[in-house]
Amino acid sequence: MTALPTPGHIPVMLSEVLDMLAPRDGATYLDGTFGGGGYARAILSAARCTLWAIDRDPAAIRRGEALQAELRAPDGTSRLHMVQGGFGEMRDLLAERDAPMLDGVVLDLGVSSFQLDEVERGFSFRTDGPLDMRMGDTGPTAADIVNTMAEADLANIIYEYGEERRSRRVAGAIVAARAEAPILTTFRLAEIIRSVVPGDRSGIDPATRSFQGIRIHVNDELGQIVSGLDQAMEMLSPGGRLVVVSFHSLEDRLVKRAMNRAAGRLPAPSRHDPGAMRxxxxxxxxxxxxxxxxxxxxxxxxxxxxxxxxxxxxIERLPTAESPTSAPSSTEHRP
Structure with a gap:
């Protein structure tokens, strides 16, 4: 099949994603994080399959609708179906549309390159913009969080989600600054953070970790991951595959734990919990x-x-008639 172009977007680890997903004709797949459409275009190019695509971002939905038009058949149908919402609600979103069981799901976690590049979205401090950080268009913004949240709670999200060791200093500086004037732009927030977090040898901007923590909180990203992983595995047909690309340790830890648990690789349960032992x-x-x-x-x-x-x-759902000790397929990657 002829590859569909992917203007303005470079999907990460695309060849590895396709290798793991192994798209085939007649199958049904889900791209739970459509973003720029890089994976979606590649999947639809690799096989004559059907693809459902979810994204919270209205701008991503508009990009998807343009791709739908490219794929529209003479009878008006398209192999691509766009759905606005969070991938953590995929079960309900697809059930409302009578979607079938899935032969594969791909998730590209975190903020998309399109969102980073859109100044008005407030995800990046490379250019000044409004302090928004929402992946969708509803709910509190980052400005709402930094200007109203209690200092201790602000320190906690920056520490837990941004893994910033100086989170208390950052939260204290934010609270002191907002007492003088509301914090409304990315440049101002970044400057406040840099005033109490020194640079280090990594070359990473001192504001990076705090911005990450606030962004993750604004979008409930970790909650979406936990819910989305469980629902994706539940919705897979026998032989169906879940492929996840993550970008920081918090995300990867959740993915690793969920997949190991599903594959029976967690440590043995306590003998004091008979139900867990069964x-x-x-x-x-x-x-x-x-x-x-x-x-x-x-x-x-x-x-x-x-x-x-x-x-x-x-990870792959085992066919119902297959023993879990069956020989691995050629796509299994070992250390």
Whole structure:
């Protein structure tokens, strides 16, 4: 099939995603984080399949509708179906539309390159913009959070979600600054953070971790991941695959834990919990396709710096008649 172009967007670890997902004709897939449409275009180019795509961002939905038009058949149908919403609600979103069971799901976690590049979205401090950070168009903005949240709570989200060791200093500086005037722009917030967080040898801007923590809180990103992983595995047909690309340790830790649990690789349950012991003896319904996270190649990192922190993990639902000890397929990656 002829590849569909992907204007203005470089999907991370695309060849590895396609290798793990293995799209086939007649199958049904879900791209739970449509973004710029890079994975969606590649999946639809790789096989004559049907693809459902979810995104919270109205701008992403508009990009998807343009791709729908490219794929529209003479009878008016399209192999691509766009749905606005969070991937953590995929079960309800697809049930409302009578979507079938899925043969594969791909999730590209975190903020998209389009959102980072749109100044008015307030995700980046490379250029000054309104302090928004919402992936969708509803709910409190980052400005609402930094101007109203209690100092202790602000310190907690910056520490837990941004992994910023100086979170108390940052929260104190934010509270002191907002007492003088509301914090409404990315430049002002970044300057406040830099005033109490010194630079280090990594070269990473001192404001990066705090911005990450606030962004994750604004969008409930970790909650979406936990819910989305559970629902994706539930909705997979036998032989169906879940492929997840993450970009920082908090995301990857959740993905690793969920996949290991589904594949029966968690530590043995306590003997003091008989119910857990029975559950631990149940044959797992999934097998890992990646026994450790895959990393992008050096060549990809040079061509696309955003790929440097990427991690890919994948899992497959076992066919009902197959034993979990069956020989792995050729797509399994081992350390």
């Amino acid at each position: 559950a631990g003896r149940d044959a797992p319904a999934f097998r890992l396709l990646t026994t450790k996270a895959l990393r992008p190649t050096d060549a990809e990192c040079r061509a696309n710096p955003r790929a440097r922190s990427a991690r890919l993990r994948a």
